[in-house]
Amino acid sequence: MHVNNSTIEHVDVEVYRVGTPQAEADGTLCWDATTAVVVQVHAGDTTGLGWTYSSSSAAGVIREELAAVICGRDPFDIRGAWQVMHRHCRNFGTRGLVMQALSAVDIALWDLKARLCDLPLTVMLGQARSAVPIYGSGGFTTLDEIGLGEQISEWRAAGCRSMKIKSGQDWGTAVARDLSRVEQVRELAGAEVDLMVDANGGYTLGQARRVGAALDDLGVVWFEEPVSSDDIAGLGVLRNALRCDVAAGEYVSDNTLSVYVKRLR
Numbered sequence: 105m106h107v108n109n110s111t112i113e114h115v116d117v118e119v120y121r122v123g124t125p126q127a128e129a130d131g132t133l134c135w136d137a138t139t140a141v142v143v144q145v146h147a148g149d150t151t152g153l154g155w156t157y158s159s160s161s162a163a164g165v166i167r168e169e170l171a172a173v174i175c176g177r178d179p180f181d182i183r184g185a186w187q188v189m190h191r192h193c194r195n196f197g198t199r200g201l202v203m204q205a206l207s208a209v210d211i212a213l214w215d216l217k218a219r220l221c222d223l224p225l226t227v228m229l230g231q232a233r234s235a236v237p238i239y240g241s242g243g244f245t246t247l248d249e250i251g252l253g254e255q256i257s258e259w260r261a262a263g264c265r266s267m268k269i270k271s272g273q274d275w276g277t278a279v280a281r282d283l284s285r286v287e288q289v290r291e292l293a294g295a296e297v298d299l300m301v302d303a304n305g306g307y308t309l310g311q312a313r314r315v316g317a318a319l320d321d322l323g324v325v326w327f328e329e330p331v332s333s334d335d336i337a338g339l340g341v342l343r344n345a346l347r348c349d350v351a352a353g354e355y356v357s358d359n360t361l362s363v364y365v366k367r368l369r
Contacts, residue, residue, distance in 0.1 A: 110148040110220070112179050115171035115209070118142045119160040128244040131272025131306025141166070141205070145212040147179045152216025156208040158201060165205035169193060174209065179220060182213045238262070239300070243269025243289065245278075252285060256292045266298040268326070271315070272306020279311065283318050290322050300326035307331055309338045316346040324348050 123137045141162045143154040156162060173192045174185045189209065193202050218225040240259030243252055252269070259267050269289055271282045289299060301324050307315060312330035319327055326349050331338040333352040343350040 110150070110179060112174050112177050112185075112216075113146050113148070114175060115166065115212075116144040116146070117163045117166045117171075119163045121160075127246055129246045129273070130244060130270040130302065131304040132275060133304065134246070141208055143208045143212045145174075145179070145209065145216050147216060147220065150216060150219050152179075152212040152214070152219060154208045154210065154212030154215060156204045156211075158204040158208075162201050162205040162208070165193075165202055166209060170205060170209050174213075179213065179216050182210070182217060185213055186210055237266065238264055239266035239268060239298075240264040241268045243267075243285065245270050245273040245282075245285075249288060252288060253292055256289060260293065265296070266300060266325075267293055268300035268302055268328070270304065271301045272303030272330075274306075276303075276307040276311050279315060282315065283322075286319065286322055286324065295323075298326075299324045300328065302328035303330050305329045305332035309335070309341060312338070312342055313345055316342060316348065316350075320347045326351055328352070329354065 118141075120140045120142060121137050122140070124135070127134060127136050129135075139158065139160060141156050141158050141160065143166060145152045145154070169192060170189050173188050177185055177188075186206070189206050190198055193206070196202065198206075214229075215225060218228045221228055224231075240255070240262070242255055247255065256267065267289060269285060271286070273282055286299065286301060293299065299322065301319055303312070303315075307330055309331055312327075316327055316330060327342070327346065328351040330342055330350065333339075333354065333356050339350055339352050
């Protein structure tokens with residue numbers, strides 16, 4: 105293990121915008137590119153790498169607000185760095201885009217610490233297993249039957265035993281197509297594959313309850329954001345009404361609330 109006698113010297117931020125092969129959509133949003141904000145935190149000749157999906161504006165938060173408050177600090181004191189960044193952002197909020205910016209720096213700090221210790225990050229954090237299962241995730245609502253079938257074939261070839269597709273097309277206005285697509289995945293993937301559906305908050309509570317019942321019949325094990333993550337009462341109703349797990353919290357950055365809603369059992 106390296107002896108730590110260094111301090112955080114400077115922080116670099118870059119923004120990468122990667123176009124998608126075609127327009128992609130889920131239940132409530134459409135896009136044609138993905139933006140990644142990449143952070144490098146330097147201590148001596150060692151660099152830690154972190155990143156987040158966000159707006160390029162998150163890079164401005166890092167450059168203008170977060171970088172200065174962690175420079176000069178002990179790179180091993182990640183908790184202290186997180187707290188000082190969080191406190192510094194008090195006057196303009198600590199959720200949403202600011203939390204995404206903070207998370208990118210936080211990841212870079214953990215990577216930096218692992219490199220200073222000359223250890224894999226998994227070992228430093230306390231590795232619990234040597235391997236984890238993978239699942240295929242995609243199935244955007246903009247894919248036609250052929251495109252969805254091709255994606256399922258790719259997942260099967262990769263050995264995915266679980267698959268997740270998008271639902272709730274156009275804010276829940278195409279339920280028949282939503283269910284038809286799930287039926288297609290079930291048929292092509294096979295009975296042994298666990299199916300998951302993500303509506304990104306596109307359904308009303310009544311719709312989600314009816315769709316969820318149909319998903320139960322199709323053996324779906326995971327129904328993600330059937331309604332908005334903000335509708336905690338609605339999520340509770342669905343959890344009590346459906347056999348499949350109800351998941352939420354993807355867009356929540358408040359610590360207490362995210363712990364509560366990330367997975368309702």
